[in-house]
Amino acid sequence: MASDALNERKRIILRAVTDDYISSAEPVGSRTIARKYNLGLSPATIRNEMADLEEEGYLQQPHTSAGRIPSDQGYRYYVDSLLAHKTLSPQDLIEIHREMERRQLGMEELLQQAGKILAQLTRYPAMISTPQQQKVSFRHVQLVPLNEKNVMVVVITDTGMVENQILPTEVEWTYDELDRISKWINHRLRGITLEELTGKRWNEIRLDIEIEDHNFHHALGILLDALANSRRDRVYLDGAANILEQPEFREVERFKPLMGLFETEDVLRKLLKPNDKGVTIRIGYENEQEAIKECSVVTANYRIGDNAVGVVGVLGPTRMDYGKILAIVEYMSKYLGKLLTDVGNK
Amino acid sequence: MASDALNERKRIILRAVTDDYISSAEPVGSRTIARKYNLGLSPATIRNEMADLEEEGYLQQPHTSAGRIPSDQGYRYYVDSLLAHKTLSPQDLIEIHREMERRQLGMEELLQQAGKILAQLTRYPAMISTPQQQKVSFRHVQLVPLNEKNVMVVVITDTGMVENQILPTEVEWTYDELDRISKWINHRLRGITLEELTGKRWNEIRLDIEIEDHNFHHALGILLDALANSRRDRVYLDGAANILEQPEFREVERFKPLMGLFETEDVLRKLLKPNDKGVTIRIGYENEQEAIKECSVVTANYRIGDNAVGVVGVLGPTRMDYGKILAIVEYMSKYLGKLLTDVGNK
DNA sequence: ATTAGCACTCAACACCAACGAGTGCTAATC
DNA sequence: GATTAGCACTCGTTGGTGTTGAGTGCTAAT
Known part of the structure; x- marks a missing residue:
């Protein structure tokens, strides 16, 4: 004051x-x-x-x-x-690089691995959100028959993310029909972002689809709804048990609210909102969630190319070694962004 | 004795x-x-x-x-x-059915939902393993170019499960080439089980591939390795926080080992080994894992058609209401199997 | 074979004193 | 005027003590 x-x-x-x-x-x-x-x-x-x-x-x-x-x-x-700006020790750097590049990892695995390393290094719980997909575009869409009434839709994005949805339909589709339609959709949608698709562009495409295949028109509407509401935005949590080493959580009663938070992915996602600053520190009462009014959260955006933005973060008691945590989180966000850009982009 | x-x-x-x-x-x-x-x-x-x-x-x-x-x-x-054999209350039954059939859920979502309900009803942590895939067969394989050196492989199985792997290759592939190969693989592999594929049958196919496309031969070998080692077998955990309500875990020290266990999917998977009996109860020292020597685990197999077998289970202190838990777990395993069979099978 | 009676055990609880880390204030010192 | 030594005071922590009560095992009576 x-x-x-x-x-x-x-x-x-x-x-x-x-x-x-x-x-x-x-x-x-x-x-x-x-x-x-x-x-x-x-x-x-x-x-x-x-x-x-x-x-x-x-x-x-x-x-x-x-x-x-x-x-x-x-x-x-x-x-x-x-705060004195700390930098990572050479051992930590080596550790990070070795663990992240051990083998060819897919996007999800890479994020999980990053979370694991973050938790290990900080000795606090680490969280990583998958990149927000709004600016992400389709790379490939594949429809496969599942049973009489349902079709499975698999969507692969730009950033190497794979999503699938079950799509109820009115008629029964054969494998080949769906393959033909997949081809057509791919031709039509490749490179278009999800954002554009839910926006005005959808109307043009909608017409085309109606012409192309009347039966599929309704179903595809549902697909887009489903994609919009799908839980594409995940959060990976690692090292939650670490927090138990902190003396402030020696009482189970203190830990319960946190445990609840860890189990609710929606809430974790809220903690990991991307924002314009590179690194964010939220201390105690600065956090919205009641459960972590006595904790601090250090987050940093990572960027895949310039399409998608995700967030890595660490949670600990307000009494945390901010200098060290800051350095680790910041470095990891940059490095992870770099790796993912390499994997996902052409 | x-x-x-x-x-x-x-x-x-x-x-x-x-x-x-x-x-x-x-x-x-x-x-x-x-x-x-x-x-x-x-x-x-x-x-x-x-x-x-x-x-x-x-x-x-x-x-x-x-x-x-x-x-x-x-x-x-x-x-x-x-033990007197209890049966579920009508309210519980209604609750289960309503929550499970609320909307068209994919396989993963259905499993997660089942876990959630199980945790809610039992007030203990619930675990569900994805079905073992050995007897599961391919429904669709799709290769998509990711960048110069990597191809993404998406595999959709019989049971509606979607898996993806990144596949390093030596040459750069175009979208259309890969699509052609996908077509060919699909034609060749559809309906074949993973088990067969890693077994003798692989040798026949291997020859065919060599003929069909020399360049891809090596890469596809890697694909199969990757599939074999992939973490296809997941475990979903829900309601872990429930265990904190139990007086035996009022001390954080008692809870720590459990928390460690919850975070290690490999260990959870071991807890959920399918076995020939329908329902299994492991009490205290009967469990292999040191962390749960004072807990009991109630598990039951579920079956998708007669291809795949997964396991649902609940973990609690040895002092648990076995009658009630047994009834819930047993019912859920049967019901889940039925739902999944409907979704996945033709 | 069952049970009433009784002496005994032991965790839990409340109480109390001693301790000590730390404070705020005042008066002496630089 | 700023700094510090000195001191009385506060209050959580620790450890010892006595009491209580739930529960036992054993013995003798039913």
Whole structure:
């Protein structure tokens, strides 16, 4: 609050308190600061400064005779103004590259693998959303008969993603008829984006289809609906168990809401909304979801070519090593984007 | 141990103790039994019988002055010889049918939905494995160019399952060439099972391919390897958070191993091995996995036509309501099999 | 064979004192 | 005027103690 003009000494103390609390998970007192970080100040002075910092909302006290811990506002200041930019250690880099390029991985596998590495490196749960498909275009569509009343539609996109849907129809189709239609659709749709397809362009195509094959017209309408509503946007979660190592979740009661969140893909997807900044840190109360009001989420967009945007992220207690996590998440998002661009693009 | 010839009174008492413990999660004493279940016996008599039951291994005492709880052996006897066969309530049946048939679901979605319902109804974590594909046959194969060095292979099976793999190749393929080859492969492979394909039949086909297209011969070998090693066999897990409601997991430490297990699909798959009996109950130490030595797993096969066999299952503390869980799991396996047979088969 | 009676065990709970980390304030010091 | 030493005070944590009560095993009476 107030003005964010903390004088240098306050900044140093706030950083010291935060660093210490991040690594110890215990409220930190003036003595500790004076001893561990030799600031050339006595505990008493530090106490006074800490009292000020508390008044201004950067620190808080769990109870009267305890040390201080950073408030959400404190973390925010720490992240915005005090954080030293860390870079990944060479071992970590090697580790990442080796694990990601071990064998030829498909898109889904690559995302999963990235999540696994992210979880391993950060020791927190990691999440990765599949790229938003709005700008993604068709590469191939294939219709296959399934039974009297249903046709299976398989769609392969630009980015190497494979989706399938069951499509109810009114008449029974033979394999060859559907193959012919697939051919035609491919010819007509290849390179068109999903966005265009649900938009005005659909009307033109719709007419063509009606001419081309009357029977299929209705069914294809359903296909597009289905594609629009389909759960194409997935989220992969890895290392959820990691969070249990954090002392803030020693009580099952604290963990339950999180577990609920982990199980609801919709909610995870909301956490991983792409946004215009490269990297985003949401701290405690800055998160919408009640379940993670005491957690922080670090996310970064990744880009496949310039078509699709997905998000990688890590979740931990607000008391997280922001410097380290930031570096890892940022690097992974860039690297993953690069790999996926190579795989998917022509 | 000994002979499993418990006299009627011991059986009654063992059942009473087990029932009571299942619903209360507290060690149960002789007084409680005498009061709640009017067996016409005094606490003292019951005490004597319980002491015997303990000696024979059916009951155990957490500590000297506590009541008794069933041992794994006790649960085993209970399940084998004391369990009254429950059937599902009409509401549950209606619930299941409504939720499963709400809209046209694909195979994966149907499995996920079944898992969700199972978790809801049992209030335990539910797991469902995708059907083993050995006896499953190709319905359609499609090759699509991805970039200079890679081709994407999409395989649709008999049972409506869609799998995709990236296939590295040496030359660059055009869309039309690949389509021609797809056609040929389809013509050649349709209806052949994966099993046959990795077996002797492969050699015949291999020759044909060599003749048909020399360039593609090598690549297709890789495809088959890939298919053989691919993670086609998935496990869907739902309601993992449910287990946290159980008092035996109030301590995070108790829950950690389970959480690890939930995150390792390989292990879950091992839990869901199809077997010749319809329904299987594994109690406590009967489970191989260290993490669930204090849990029981109830599984049942489901069948798609007579091609493929998958497994549905539920995991809970050994103190679970076996009667209820058994009924639910059994019903769901049958019903799911029926639905999937309808969807997948011609 | 059953059961009433009784002494005994032991986890759980409440209570209490001692401890110590940490604070805020005041007065002395630089 | 800023810094710091000193000190009284707060409050969660730890460990010891006594009480309670559910439950047992054994013995003797029914």
